[in-house]
Amino acid sequence: MALEFDLVIENRHVAFSSILILIGTCITIIVYLRNPNPLLRSERSNDLFAQGRKRLKEPPAATTNAEWTSMRELEFYKELYFKLQNLEEHTDTVPIARRAFLVLVSQALEDYGKAPNTNILSIEHFDKNELACFLQSHQDKVTSQYRRYISRRQSGGPCELFQDQQAAGDWLREIAPLKLVDGAWLGHLNKITMPFSLRQIMRQTWQVFTEELGNGNRDQHHVKIFEDLLRGFEPDLPSPTTTAILHPRYKLGNLKYWRAAVAQILVSLFPHDFLPEILGFNMHFESLQLDTMQAAKELPEVGLNAYYFLLHVSIDNGHSGHAAMAMESVADYIRHIADAEGEVAAEVAWKRIQAGYIFSEWQFQKGSQATNIIERLDDASNDRLESKVLAIFGSKIQAAHRLHCGSRVKIGRRSLSDWLDPEAFLDEEWQREFIRSLSTSKPWIYPGDSRRSKLAQEFRWGGRMYGAFTKSELETLELWINSLDYARTPFYYSFIEPITHSWHQRPKISNTDKSSNFGLALGSGSIETASSLPKDQDPLGKYLGDLSTNPNLSFLLPLWFTQCCLLESYVYAPGRTTDKIGCAVVRFLRAQSGFETEDLVVTGTDEPRTTENGGIVEFGLEIIRHASLPIPQDLYSLFSRWPSDFAMTMLKLASSPIRNFGILLGMSMAFLELQEMVSESTNSGLLCPKSSERLALLVRRQYQCLQVCLQEIPPGDTRHVDFHRGYDTAKVEINKCFGPTV
Secondary structure (H helix, E strand, C coil): CHHHHHHHHHHHHHHHHHHHHHHHHHHHHHHHHHCCCHHHHCCCCCCHHHHHHHHCCCCCCCCCHHHHHHHHHHHHHHHHHHHHCCHHHCHHHHHHHHHHHHHHHHHHHHHHHCCHHHCHHHCCCCCHHHHHHHHHHHHHHHHHHHHHHHHHHHCCCCCCCCCCHHHHHHHHHHHHHHHCCCCHHHCCCCCCCCCHHHHHHHHHHHHHHHHHCHHHCHHHCHHHHHHHHHCCCCCCCCCCCCHHHHCHHHCCCCHHHHHHHHHHHHHHCCHHHHHHHHHHHHHHHCCCCHHHHHHHHHHHHCCCCCHHHHHHHHHCCCCCCHHHHHHHHHHHHHHHHHHHHCHHHHHHHHHHHHHHHHHHHHHHHCCCCCCCHHHHHCCHHHHHHHHHHHHHHHHHHHHHCCCCCCCCCEECCEEHHHHCCCCHHHCHHHHHHHHHHHHCCCCCCCCCCCCCCHHHHHCCCCCCCCCCCCHHHHHHHHHHHHHCCCCCCCHHHHHCCCCCCCCCCCCCCCCCCCCCCCHHHHCCCCCCCHHHCCCCCCCCCCCCCCCCCCCCHHHHHHHHHHHHHCCHHHHCCHHHCCCHHHHHHHHHHHHHHCCCCCCCCCCHHHCCCCHHHCCHHHHHHHHHHHCCCCCCCCHHHHHHHCCCHHHHHHHHHHCCCCCCHHHHHHHHHHHHHHHHHHHHCCCCCCCCHHHHHHHHHHHHHHHHHHHHHHHHCCCCCHHHHHHHHHHHHHHHHHHHHHCCCC
16 A cells, blocks of 8 residues: 555646646747747747747737738847848858848838829939929928917917927837938948949948947047937936847837838848849938928937937038038939940939939838738748759750850840859859849849749740750749749839849858857968067067068959958947947048048048048059059959959958957958058059058057057957967968069
8 A cells, every 4th residue: 555655646746747837838839939029039040030929820819911911020120130230150141131122122212203294203204403403492391380389389379290208108109110221221331342433433332331320439430429318217227239129128119110120121132133222211311301301409308418319410410411412422323324334324224313312202102001022922832942943954054055145135234144144153143144134134033923924935945945944844833934023023123113223243242150159260370479570669560571672463463452341340230339449440441441530520521532642442442553464353354453362351350340350350450551561662663652651551540549459459359369369360361462473
């Protein structure tokens, strides 16, 4: 009996324990499902749509379809907001971001195309005077609305934006996601890989970005000013680059502003492909807005600081401020395209600028209405079909090489023979452009109708390519054609009258290897520590070579231009540049680009823009001219003449600026020594005396900024060790520039 009794008790213990485990499991599952942010749960999955389905599988009780759709979209944008500001950890988000941009800009164009005479589409052909009148008309409309508003207030009318401090706080929370990325629409613009001929246009536009970041002055940084305002309600407000900002406790839950914030980041993400759209977006976003002026008046009335809004009323002015600079950049770009590519290309460029302008304006006109973006993007099966189609074409290329050279068939603006060039087709960007052009090329492809599509007909009996595709390959092609719909062939392409971008063979630069911090790329052997650097020398005085001998330009030029990449990506998320390191990097990049020394008053349109006031790129082009060498179009064409493995390593390291920050700082310091040597080599023929003098000034400014960065890194931080690794490795490569001339 005793044994039997013990067994009964033991069984009950087991049963009781099992019940506890079951209850605990249920609680865990409930907490997991109710967690409103998948990023706070887990970041293992980067499928934004799959995570949305997991979290919001069924609508909550008493929720309408419209509310349900808005909830799902809100979570989608919040997650995308975080990942786009942390791209080096979420590189697989980039294709989703590209599709999201095309879907959203297409919807904006469709909505605005219904009444083209009431918006910027009324300017059918670019004319600078007509554009100036249009923009002035917009400002007149806003200022007239503001005058009527002031008249109502002076007649005793109440505040119209918010009634008290609590309402003001609620409003500030609503707009916070947008204001905490202020400037992000230009964050990816200043790339050394952009065409050199566009430098002056990009420089003026990028100046707008640096002024949004306070030109590297924390007290003038727009995001920091807004953070300080919001911290009156949320003292522990986290950085907008962290997952913490997504938590519902901060009550940042307005779909309109999360979407607008993501749109800012999306439009900047692909400067090589969508520069006209960036310029157009910039032109609208910097225009005067009524709610900005109202907030500047009403916030002090409820006891809050209005300086963030006053700042934007003044700095965005249409005479010498951001609005004026934005319009000039557009006019300069159209002029450049007309001169370089002709009037037809300039007309297309204008339509793309209009698309960018509309994309910005539409964000606010759309309000908090959902756009069903998840349904329009959530099509994994189509992605797989597209990949299969590309794989089929890729597998046929060697067998078909040169067989199409006599064909007059064109896909977009390029011949079929050019598209299927084996070397070119290795590039992923080329493949994406090919599949996009193919999907929009009638009569070869009629989206959704493979029977009507001439390409599919040519592979059947009687067609000129019968037998080139197997039965299964043709079925895959037909499935892909039939799957094409609005989301896969956005209205955007129809609007701009599809035109193929100019393309250059680009070296492979992979930044997807997260398992390594690129240590193997930094050479070998022993890594010197801080103690190995002499302390009694001139700050930039490490001797690297003798410029009285002819420098080896085949080594020097690729490194000279590529050095500009090292810290350029550190600043693309404005929220990461509000501390002392971020501000110092902003000032460093301004000096590198040739901007004047920072002042408490912004220079606006007074900033000198001649080549005499250029930066590192302009000095590099001067070196090339003095050597009587052909001017390269961009960095990639320079690489085709003077290949450099180390330059490629620099680009790869720079693609992960947070992870490799110490290494990039060290390399930047080594290149400052190279710059100083070039500035002092008056007999080398590299630069004229005036340029040498200016370069010396820029070197000192850059050095001061790097010193601030080093001082802000805590003692014992591994970034100090990385700094010396980067410095020593770059020094070895720089020394090669002064060996025997090849």
